[in-house]
């Protein structure tokens with residue numbers, strides 16, 4: 359009997375007749391049905407046209423309204439697959455606490471397939487980098503773990519070591535941060551005039567992705583969109 363990565367509950371992993379008839383390789387379940395049901399997919403929901411945040415009415419959320427002002431109407435288009443609700447928070451907290459790469463497999467296949475289907479080979483996939491400090495603590499970049507299997511273009515690097523990790527900053531501290539990224543000089547020619555999809559785990563205020571986009575715009579890329587697991 360297997361237990362759920364998130365709640366340690368039992369995973370009902372009986373052989374299903376549909377699977378036996380489909381002759382497909384077996385899909386391994388990592389989380390239980392209850393946890394699976396706690397995640398809220400955003401497809402088909404009314405959401406912000408800028409960042410995919412769930413809204414009561416179509417239009418822009420307050421964060422995006424600020425970015426419209428700050429960047430003269432040039433809003434990033436962010437696609438998020440799931441709502442950042444209690445279950446998603448729980449998932450990321452457990453993952454951070456345990457630091458276990460295996461957690462990232464819960465959404466890996468879905469994210470990879472989505473990116474490959476919706477974007478394809480006309481785009482370069484640039485993951486948001488993590489600081490050397492976080493890398494040393496964890497030994498992997500969780501964004502690359504979530505999107506594992508996608509062909510990464512590691513065009514961005516962290517230029518300044520933050521005094522505090524991003525996740526430990528409050529909302530105002532986050533918004534006041536200075537540009538944390540710079541272009542990896544090896545990629546100067548590679549990113550020019552290209553379509554870039556920036557990859558991140560959670561869209562919180564958008565600050566991180568807008569910083570990353572600024573660096574890439576200055577490097578002469580043609581088009582930028584962003585994708586995150588959660589918003």
Ligand SMILES: [Zn+2]
Nearest residue numbers: 362365390393
């Ligand atoms: Zn569970």
Ligand SMILES: [Zn+2]
Nearest residue numbers: 406409419422
């Ligand atoms: Zn928005």
